[in-house]
Amino acid sequence: MSAAATPEGVKLAVAAAVDRLADELEQLSHRIHDTPELCFKEAQAHAWLTELLEKHGARVERGVGGLPTAFRATIAGAGAGPTVAILAEYDALPGIGHACGHNVIAAAGAGAGAALARALGALPYAGRIQVIGTPAEEGGAGKVRLMEAGVFRDVDAAMMIHGRCGTQVWRPSLGIIKVKAEFFGQAAHASSWPWRGVNALNAVIQLFLALDMLRQQLRPDSRVHGIISNGGAQPNIIPEYASAEFYLRALTTEECRELLRRFQACAEGSARATGCRVTVTPDPIVHEPLRPNATIAALFARNLELIDFPEDPDDGQAGYGSTDCGNVSQALPTIHPYIRISPDGVPAHSREFAEWARSPMARAGIRAGAKALAMTALDLLAAPDALREAKEEFSGKGGAR
Template identity: 45%
Template sequence: MDRARKKVLSIAEALSPQAIRMLRDITSYAELPLAETRTSGTLSDFLQSKGFRVRRGVAGMETAFRAEYVFGRGKPAVAFLCEMDALPSLGHACGHNIVGVASACAAAALAESGRGVFRSGKVIALGTPAEETGYGKARMVEEGIFRGIDAAMMVHPSSRRHVAKGYLALHKLRFTYHGRASHAAAYPEHGINALDGVLLLFNAVSALRQQLPDTVRVHGIITEGGQAPNIIPERAKAYFYVRGEEEGEMRDAVERVKACAAGAATASRCRLTVEEGPYTLSPMRVNPVLAASYRRALSALKLRESGAPTDRNRGSSDIGNVSQVVPTLQPNVPIASGERVQIHTRPFAEATTRPSGIEGMMEGIRALALTGYDLFSDPTLVKEAWRLFRTGG
């Protein structure tokens, strides 16, 4: 490893006490989507203290922010994405406490190491709210926040270390069946059972799954099913996610699920209303140039990927929307010392602040900073990343 990259790592290591303190603070906040006030303040104040110019409340979201550190004419522009929100009752069981701190500290390390070295470049840290509701980054893409950015990246905690994990496209559907209430024992013939509509919908979707490709997933819950056993429900609700590896197959499945819903309404004599959105999550496009650069960073850190590299993932995230407009990467960092901990569980939330979780966060800071340094020091990498992005590579 050359002297310049050793300097990047030295600066990253020096940030460790601040990183750990921010991680613990943000973990204690455990703020829900679009309410990440203290988390956003902690990260943006830290970046401001490192010389970044900070703009808060971007894209019409109070907790979103954009922090910039500019060298010369400001190209290339590399963005580190700071997720911030927690889960109801589970806290940071998706590890966004690690995500936000790792991105902010990687940006700070890259900015400091570039002083007097980079003639041109822009280090950006974006505070991206509400990942759990699929909202923040999708809104920021729609509002043009990613225009002029040459590469975007972040790490996400996991049980294993992977570089190029993809995500499924996702569309959300809420169905409300409207019936007519009646006494279930005395006058059942006068009622129209809205819950029957929901149950028929679930049965229809279960039958539909037999004809769906393996790359499509449909799952739902009943969010309202009536008020008392002796009252025929006049209203019942269901909430569905429809996912697919390709956006086209996902949209086809959405139409088929909506047809199931309409058929269930007809069969149960209910009136149906459908609510969609507000955003469709796009599938993840992993940029091979950014992935190769991150793997070089892992090699420099004497780290290896866990098992065979794979781009398969059954989850969804709004970073997929970012990957449709700019070369993007989201590797996984391990936080559980070889144990398998499942995301969105209490053991996962607990792992984020244990020594293994802190080391995973520091790995992310080091590797992201080295990857950013690669992009600034070799302009051909950004050009090749965009060439492959435009050609679908």
């Protein structure tokens, strides 16, 4: 066996292909960054990503799972075998653009697929690697929809990277229940007949106050945060309708459900206090917390060492976010490592982070992310024992949790 045909040689050949693609991947990342598209509307990102994967030799299916901006790109191997999926997100945030750096996720995920196809043509192992383009992470739970449509049915393991102000292979994420509270009162002239009105906005304000009191009794990792989505029409009308939307987050799905029970009580109390009627509507999709997979995480960490992109100690300065990748991780062995694309202490969803998401540091993150994803996917196909161990860990039959 020549050096290039050993598993290590194959991985190094793919890493070298990522280096050769680095300019192209950075340009793609910048294009997506400069054209922020919101959830389910990522038409241009979808076009550019599928074009890149096709150009370098992957077999591309557009609009999979009934979502026009989803895709699946397959790099086939030597015969039937397991499927390892690399996930790519590319949606932006309203008002603040790519402040979550999904352009980096897209370029790294598609870059991994392009480098695999470019360097190897077909994989030297049984099975296949897929890059799955997953729309609408910020608010649309695109991965949950793709799972429901069967896109993950034959996937044995999944992985993606997310940009952050530090490189950490494992960080927990919180579950979320999204909920809307609508209050119904009665309109009246706010100056001449205020005593004839029932003020729905007051009920919303009372709900925020009740939740702020509840906060003192919550676990440290739980989060309750909301916005007023309708606060009335204009000041001279007592608002007859007002609404607010909240995310209820906790480290476990059970705690999220407990938060929802307490939220309901706060909303009912606020309605009672103000004389309004209330409707509480939870979103049927529950975001689940990430479930760790130490087996795949260890392979990813080893690959970061091989490419000399070290993990950072967690400085403990930040709490946790959430991701629809959590639902994937509850269905099959999955990792969601973070790759440094900014200096320490820069919060995601800030304008500052959006700038770092198209910086030289982001370019380094794309290269490292693409390499480590491709190499880890290859590890799982090259050594069936590794994939079996990851699955046993997932099903609780072995491995460390």
